Amino acid sequence: MESMAKTNLTAMLFVALAARQAQARGMKLRFRQGVRRGPRAVEPMSAMATSFVTKGVANATDEVQKGGALLHSMLDNKLGWGQGQKAGVAAEVLVATKFNEQAALQGSHARAQVLANNGPADIAIAVDGTWIADAQVKVHTTAKRTAVSISDPKYEKMQKIVPSDQVEQARAIAGERAKHHGENHEAYADSAKRASANLEGDGVVAGATEKRESIAASKNPTGTAAVMNFRAGLREVAVSTGAGAIVGAALGGTISAVKNSISVAQGEKEVGDAILDTAKDAGVCAAKGAAVGFIGSALRVTAARAGCKLLARSNVALTFAAVAVESGIAWTEYASGKITVGQACARQTGAVGGGGGALAGMALGTALCPGVGTIAGAIVGGLLGEGAFRWIGSRLFA
Numbered sequence: 001m002e003s004m005a006k007t008n009l010t011a012m013l014f015v016a017l018a019a020r021q022a023q024a025r026g027m028k029l030r031f032r033q034g035v036r037r038g039p040r041a042v043e044p045m046s047a048m049a050t051s052f053v054t055k056g057v058a059n060a061t062d063e064v065q066k067g068g069a070l071l072h073s074m075l076d077n078k079l080g081w082g083q084g085q086k087a088g089v090a091a092e093v094l095v096a097t098k099f100n101e102q103a104a105l106q107g108s109h110a111r112a113q114v115l116a117n118n119g120p121a122d123i124a125i126a127v128d129g130t131w132i133a134d135a136q137v138k139v140h141t142t143a144k145r146t147a148v149s150i151s152d153p154k155y156e157k158m159q160k161i162v163p164s165d166q167v168e169q170a171r172a173i174a175g176e177r178a179k180h181h182g183e184n185h186e187a188y189a190d191s192a193k194r195a196s197a198n199l200e201g202d203g204v205v206a207g208a209t210e211k212r213e214s215i216a217a218s219k220n221p222t223g224t225a226a227v228m229n230f231r232a233g234l235r236e237v238a239v240s241t242g243a244g245a246i247v248g249a250a251l252g253g254t255i256s257a258v259k260n261s262i263s264v265a266q267g268e269k270e271v272g273d274a275i276l277d278t279a280k281d282a283g284v285c286a287a288k289g290a291a292v293g294f295i296g297s298a299l300r301v302t303a304a305r306a307g308c309k310l311l312a313r314s315n316v317a318l319t320f321a322a323v324a325v326e327s328g329i330a331w332t333e334y335a336s337g338k339i340t341v342g343q344a345c346a347r348q349t350g351a352v353g354g355g356g357g358a359l360a361g362m363a364l365g366t367a368l369c370p371g372v373g374t375i376a377g378a379i380v381g382g383l384l385g386e387g388a389f390r391w392i393g394s395r396l397f398a
Helices: 002-024 042-053 055-075 083-106 143-150 167-178 182-194 211-219 221-265 271-306 314-335 341-368 372-396
Strands: 110-114 123-127 130-137 159-161 199-201 204-206
Touching: 042 055, 042 221, 042 271, 042 314, 042 341, 042 372, 055 083, 055 110, 055 211, 055 221, 055 271, 083 110, 083 123, 083 130, 083 199, 083 204, 083 211, 083 221, 110 199, 123 199, 130 199, 143 167, 143 182, 159 182, 159 199, 167 182, 211 221, 221 271, 271 314, 314 341, 341 372
Parallel strands: 130 159
Antiparallel strands: 110 123, 123 130, 199 204
């Protein structure tokens, strides 16, 4: 926030000097005055920027939803399976899902896949489709049984995953047996060294699961999946709301700083009033950004679970939210008598144009220069789209 404030003040000083020079040449720069609603076009720009910075969290939610669906499909109604077999499969799914969730949060392309075959490996880890590691997962009622089971010679050189509440004891037992169990001593020595609670790959270390988690999931896969989805969705909504507020304040504050610095340079406003108005605009845009982040992420999570691929895309869902927020504000101001119906229609038209422009600009910017181009394209596209469509709306609904 301190950095954002410094940026806004620097922008005010820079533009003020530029405006002074323009004024000296007889030029006059003006901005329309009206009801305080923060700078124009902030909602679609905020939506695109928020979708960019929260991409990892959204991807993590998707991985959790995939894991929950897999858990349900592999375990629900498996009447012929014993409890131990179900707990083992549940452990495989939970470990892989936790790994994939963390990989998404870190921006890694590594993914763990539960293998439905009769081979020795339960999980394969790949990066962009290229295999990098195999893993065997074991869970038993006691650490001793887990240590013995994981020490089959066919599992050597694999990652050996055991319950996080058994790992230390299982490694110790394997280490002791490595000293005394003849032809299997190498397999036990391997377990003493390699047994772990976490999968590892491409810099991602995750997957730790306790025995009780696996047993609970095996008994109630549907309930476990529901809890997993709820927690992941709640995290995404919370992160997106906070990110939306920060992004909205940064963008709105910067645009307002430019506008108010020109007003100061032209003698229309005192410096103190300009700083206060900039702070107010930043606050308004922070609130709107938070609303966009909250509504958009909640919409995206719901759409992803419902299988709606279009709205499951973060940038699309947040753009819908941005249009909804701006439209809601416009019609609320119309209902309270602050603006005319024509102005409300023009603002709604501008919001739609800004959203479409931000999406198009984001796509173009990503194609030209992923990262910086993504944000720059969204900002420029949002500004141009909102301005053009607002102008069209003002003429249509004048």
